[in-house]
Amino acid sequence: TQGQIITCKAAVAWEPNKPLVIEDVQVAPPQAGEVRIKVLFTALCHTDAYTWSGKDPEGLFPCILGHEAAGIVESVGEGVTEVQPGDHVIPCYQAECRECKFCKSGKTNLCGKVRLATGVGVMLTDRQSRFSINGKPIYHFMGTSTFSQYTVVHDVSVAKIDPIAPLDKLIVIFWFHDLCIRYTLHIGLGAVWNTAKVEPGSIVAIFGLGTVGLAVAEGAKAAGASRIIGIDIDSKKYDTAKNFGVNEFINPKDHEKPIQQVIVDQTDGGVDYSFECIGNVSVMRAALECCHKGWGTSVIVGVAASGQEISTRPFQLVTGRVWKGTAFGGFKSRSQVPWLVDKYLKKEIKVDEYITHNLTLADINKAFDLMHEGGCLRVVLSM
Numbered sequence: 400t401q402g403q404i405i406t407c408k409a410a411v412a413w414e415p416n417k418p419l420v421i422e423d424v425q426v427a428p429p430q431a432g433e434v435r436i437k438v439l440f441t442a443l444c445h446t447d448a449y450t451w452s453g454k455d456p457e458g459l460f461p462c463i464l465g466h467e468a469a470g471i472v473e474s475v476g477e478g479v480t481e482v483q484p485g486d487h488v489i490p491c492y493q494a495e496c497r498e499c500k501f502c503k504s505g506k507t508n509l510c511g512k513v514r515l516a517t518g519v520g521v522m523l524t525d526r527q528s529r530f531s532i533n534g535k536p537i538y539h540f541m542g543t544s545t546f547s548q549y550t551v552v553h554d555v556s557v558a559k560i561d562p563i564a565p566l567d568k569l570i571v572i573f574w575f576h577d578l579c580i581r582y583t584l585h586i587g588l589g590a591v592w593n594t595a596k597v598e599p600g601s602i603v604a605i606f607g608l609g610t611v612g613l614a615v616a617e618g619a620k621a622a623g624a625s626r627i628i629g630i631d632i633d634s635k636k637y638d639t640a641k642n643f644g645v646n647e648f649i650n651p652k653d654h655e656k657p658i659q660q661v662i663v664d665q666t667d668g669g670v671d672y673s674f675e676c677i678g679n680v681s682v683m684r685a686a687l688e689c690c691h692k693g694w695g696t697s698v699i700v701g702v703a704a705s706g707q708e709i710s711t712r713p714f715q716l717v718t719g720r721v722w723k724g725t726a727f728g729g730f731k732s733r734s735q736v737p738w739l740v741d742k743y744l745k746k747e748i749k750v751d752e753y754i755t756h757n758l759t760l761a762d763i764n765k766a767f768d769l770m771h772e773g774g775c776l777r778v779v780l781s782m
């Protein structure tokens with residue numbers, strides 16, 4: 400198939416909020432600096448649903464969504480040296496070129512090389528899409544578009560992971576299965592390890608106990624936090640959250656006072672670190688304001704809808720609270736995703752526990768319905 404157009408199945412979002420349609424999509428060969436990947440498994444994330452809903456200012460239609468996946472390199476374009484056909488890889492929505500101002504700064508995991516192109520659904524080389532249906536272009540999404548059996552990504556967005564002995568098909572399947580989730584998981588872990596640098600003994604508040612919040616809890620526990628307070632409007636979330644390190648729970652609906660006040664009262668002045676894992680701007684404010692005067696740090700992980708803005712009294716910052724955010728968990732994608740995979744293999748971080756449902760690409764709309772139900776963490780689709 401190298402150098403040829405591949406026709407395969409992909410879930411196309413034709414319009415905001417309209418059911419995804421499984422279509423036969425033509426995937427062009429990779430050009431210079433690009434990699435074509437056979438996607439084996441993909442997971443669904445609320446960020447996909449958010450763009451699909453039409454609330455993402457960068458959302459473009461028609462497009463192929465999806466950004467959590469694992470697969471095998473099918474072919475590479477000119478000049479690609481770090482991966483070759485057959486390599487096991489994770490496409491990353493955050494690139495790492497190691498050459499741009501961002502990568503060289505040592506201050507951020509963000510990369511500037513391909514972001515302008517990925518933000519408008521095209522490839523950098525020629526500003527075109529590699530996806531089409533009977534000649535009509537379909538936009539890429541987040542530089543990954545993993546709801547397709549084949550996708551084309553920039554080489555700077557591909558993390559190569561340990562090759563595994565091809566013992567038998569089943570093992571390969573389980574292996575990749577885990578990696579889909581690993582990818583999600585590290586967002587939360589990174590928010591704790593990289594962005595907040597939680598110290599042993601810290602008091603941590605986590606707003607929203609979905610997959611991201613649970614991964615933050617796992618990271619906080621590993622960092623030695625003494626109190627990990629989970630806050631969710633769904634009290635059932637505490638049952639699962641206990642297994643990920645959450646040792647106290649508050650449902651804001653059980654209190655008349657604002658949630659930040661409840662937390663300040665219960666923590667002798669506030670928490671050392673808080674994480675907003677919902678995407679709700681008024682909760683972001685509460686998360687900042689429940690932090691301890693002088694040092695409390697609040698990290699925004701949730702993605703808020705187009706037009707939403709955060710606010711607080713500047714006095715909150717004047718008196719030493721710090722407000723920050725994190726993308727891709729603060730991890731350098733190509734360098735650190737393989738390291739995270741090793742940590743999983745050594746059983747140092749959980750993965751399997753985040754998978755609650757397994758379906759196939761054909762059932763993708765059902766998978767999104769499941770995702771919005773209470774008991775669901777991650778749905779993994781086999782392609």
Ligand code: NAD
Nearest residue numbers: 446607608609610611631632676677678700701702726727
């Ligand atoms: P989720 O929907 O599974 O979890 C959100 C949780 O928040 C749910 O348990 C819900 O009951 C709870 N909740 C909703 N409103 C609440 C409120 N007002 N107060 C308290 N709890 C409330 O979502 P998820 O998959 O865990 O993702 C969380 C957010 O993180 C999303 O916005 C997603 O887009 C974003 N995200 C960001 C990054 C990043 O790199 N910054 C990466 C992945 C996901």
Ligand code: AHE
Nearest residue numbers: 444446455456457514702705725726727
């Ligand atoms: N397109 C949106 C922003 C979406 C956003 O914030 N995405 C997160 C990742 S969510 C993963 O599930 C992120 O890391 N953003 C950094 C980046 O470079 O996109 C908007 O508001 O325009």
